[in-house]
Amino acid sequence: MNQPLTKQRELIRLKKTSREFKNKRRRFSQTIAFAIIWTLGITAIALLIWIIGYVFIKGFPTINLEFLTTRPAGGFDGEGGISTTIVTTIYLVVFTIILAAPLGIGAAIYFIEYANEIKNRNRFAAWLIKTARTGVEILAGVPSIIFGLFGFAVFVSYMKLGFSLLSAGLSGACLVLPVIIRTTEEALLAVPESYREGSLGLGATKWQTVTGVVLPAALPGIVTGIVLSVGRIISETAIFWVTLGGSYRLPQNLMSSGRSLALHVYMLATETRAFDKAMGTSAILIVIIMILNLAINVSSKYFQKRLIGK
């Protein structure tokens, strides 16, 4: 009589221990996973801080007002400061964005807002659009030196524009065009379809809908894409080495050769003994990139507030 009950109890006890054991094991694996993930995260951050810290510590002693405001003097010791390279970088950024932004944003608007209308009617056009979009995706992953070689072959040599701001700007525009197209596409796709319906439902035309509702709503994403492109132009070296030349003089016009900050770092490091100045210039570069990232954060918060009201 009694025996089955004991057996049952025994079984329940066994089940309980097994459950406790399982729970323990689950907690244990959770702890291990946490430990690994934390270690990985901290290692990654530590590495980044190490690099930035190293550049700052090595670089900051050379940075002073004189360093920022005198022009490079060249030579084996990398005499002088970096004033003209800062100005050249600004020229390059402004010129490149002026070329790439309208083209990139326009292309993205076409792909997302207009291409569908043709796609359903004309199969050749549909194929063309698909090819173009695939092309953009591939170009976004092509190394910058390839764009540099293209720029060198086409703009510098074939079109005889020489090493100049013009060649560099055109090549740089080719480089960031896929970035701008992709980010703008993402931003447009993120605009809810209900905005478009709402606008069209009020009797607005397609163009009014795009400019009046869709673009303003996508603006934060588009701005982010442009700021990312600015960062790309500032930090690219190879592409400008083969298109911008390397003159440390202040560019007088679009046909002048020049030297951007990143290019200056490369040249100081490879052609001079002024390693400290290369570090100083690098520190300035890093600060600029940080400011750009901050600008993205601030602008997206600003847009958020203005558009959403929260």
Next chain:
Amino acid sequence: MRSTKLNGNSKIIAKSFNLFYGEFQALKNINVEIPQNAITSIIGPSGCGKSTFLRSINRMNELIPGVRVDGDILLDNEDIFAQDVVELRKRVGMVFQRPNPFPKSIFDNVAYGPRAHGLKNKVLLEEIVERSLTAAALWDEVKDILSRSGLALSGGQQQRLCIARALAVEPQVILMDEPASALDPIATLKIEELIQNLKKEYTIVIVTHNMQQAARASDYTMVFNMNPDRSGYIIEYGKTTQVFTNPREKITEDYISGRFG
């Protein structure tokens, strides 16, 4: 079903109207007359083409690739498919299921339509914004925060803002696609009151899933049903009181008494 002729002036007339999504026929042989200055509700089980029919009246379905229509829809006895779609949508406004204010200020939301149609005069715009917001029973709540984003309002307020936005274009017909389904009961009641006030000046067609709403808030009721091939058709149409108290069709009775759908 026989074509339904109702008393009063017909604002919208559908004549053997069919709609296809590619190969699939979504609406089959719709013959119906929608009276002026009245509220007509469209009810019926999910997926039987209520919204599709509503969105045909201002040609919103054209945005969907592969949509094809035949037959006629007449607005004031003019073929809507023969006229400019922008002009048509000016006359036939629409309020959507989910409130969809633009990410702009309340003022700019309401002024969007008139501006799109070329009105630049600031004084006139201010007048229209105030009139539209008042008509949408929202003015008192937002008159001091017109520059705030429309998205900062509550759901019910957002929907009334969308109604104001539609009114600002001065349409003759307002189509509403389950305008209260995303709202709480109190906000729903406000929208219903508002719709009652609007019928003096506008012809209102409203799709609803809410049987009580159709019963208490509409003058005419159109009941959609689905054919075995999944295409939608109108099984019954008449005065709301008649449809709800004395339905001609057994299916209607089953549907409104909640036996299916």
